[in-house]
Amino acid sequence: xxxxxxxxxxxxxxxxxxxxxxxxxxxxxxxxxxxxxxxxxxxxxxxxxxxxxxxxxxxxxxxxxxxxxxxxxxxxxxxxxxxxxxxxxxxxxxxxxxxxxxxxxxxxxxxxxxxxxxxxxxxxxxxxxxxxxxxxxxxxxxxxxxxxxxxxxxxxxxxxxxxxxxxxxxxxxxxxxxxx
Numbered sequence: 001x002x003x004x005x006x007x008x009x010x011x012x013x014x015x016x017x018x019x020x021x022x023x024x025x026x027x028x029x030x031x032x033x034x035x036x037x038x039x040x041x042x043x044x045x046x047x048x049x050x051x052x053x054x055x056x057x058x059x060x061x062x063x064x065x066x067x068x069x070x071x072x073x074x075x076x077x078x079x080x081x082x083x084x085x086x087x088x089x090x091x092x093x094x095x096x097x098x099x100x101x102x103x104x105x106x107x108x109x110x111x112x113x114x115x116x117x118x119x120x121x122x123x124x125x126x127x128x129x130x131x132x133x134x135x136x137x138x139x140x141x142x143x144x145x146x147x148x149x150x151x152x153x154x155x156x157x158x159x160x161x162x163x164x165x166x167x168x169x170x171x172x173x174x175x176x177x178x179x180x
Contacts, residue, residue, distance in 0.1 A: 020054040020103050022139040022176035029062055029172055031147075033165040040074060040164065042067040049174035051132070051139055056097040058112055058141070060172070063089055082154050083119065092117045095125075101132050108132045112143060119152040130172075143172040 027049040033040040047062035064085040069075040079085040095114020112128045130143035146167040149156060156164050 021050065021052045021179040023051075023179050024049045024174045024176040027060065027062075027141075027172065027174035027176075029060070029170065031067075031171070032169045034169075035163055035165050038163040040069070042069045042075070042078065044068070047174070049141065049172075049176055050179075051097075051141055051174075051176055053097075053101050053103050053139075056101070058093070058095050058097055058114070060093040060174075062091050064091060065089065082149070082156075088118075088120045090117075093125075097130075097132075098127075101134075103134065105134050105136075108134075116147070118147070119154050121152040123151055137178065139176045141172065141174045141176065145170055 025048055026045055027047040028043065028045050029047045030041065030043040044062050044066045045068075046066045047060055050059045051057075064083040065079055067075070067078060067083075069078065093114055093116045095112050097110050097112055099108060099110035101108045101110060108131070110130050110132055112130045113124075113126045115122050116125050125145065128143050128145045130141060133140040133142075146169055148167050149164070150166075
């Protein structure tokens with residue numbers, strides 16, 4: 001009888017630990033640049049996201065080419081001249097969550113810190129405000145922060161310098177399901 005109780009308890013603990021990891025293969029990452037001359041926005045709906053509540057870790061990765069722009073010319077310029085998507089195909093973030101997030105329904109305000117790799121350059125980012133919502137077996141992660149292209153060796157030609165903001169606003173929305 002003790003053996004059966006141990007096996008059942010072990011299985012329950014294993015399932016609980018597994019349910020603390022949530023993933024998405026279609027997280028939404030968008031960015032926006034506003035200047036008096038031009039607004040630039042793009043959206044990538046194919047980012048991979050993983051949130052592990054037990055380890056308090058978060059990871060995102062995306063292909064630069066999957067950003068969609070309202071104008072094809074903007075998309076071409078982004079991939080060829082700025083992101084250099086052939087040379088630097090991925091952007092990644094690996095970080096940790098600060099704040100208590102029990103694996104139960106509710107909204108949780110947290111902060112995220114970690115390393116953002118963009119254009120082949122990795123920078124430490126600190127204290128990004130984020131919100132995690134657990135509801136109906138899903139975890140929704142939301143965050144917004146700013147990125148300076150110069151911090152990632154992204155060169156902006158002087159000809160278009162006034163059309164691209166010095167800080168690009170980034171928004172994250174990931175609806176994640178328990179990992180299987």
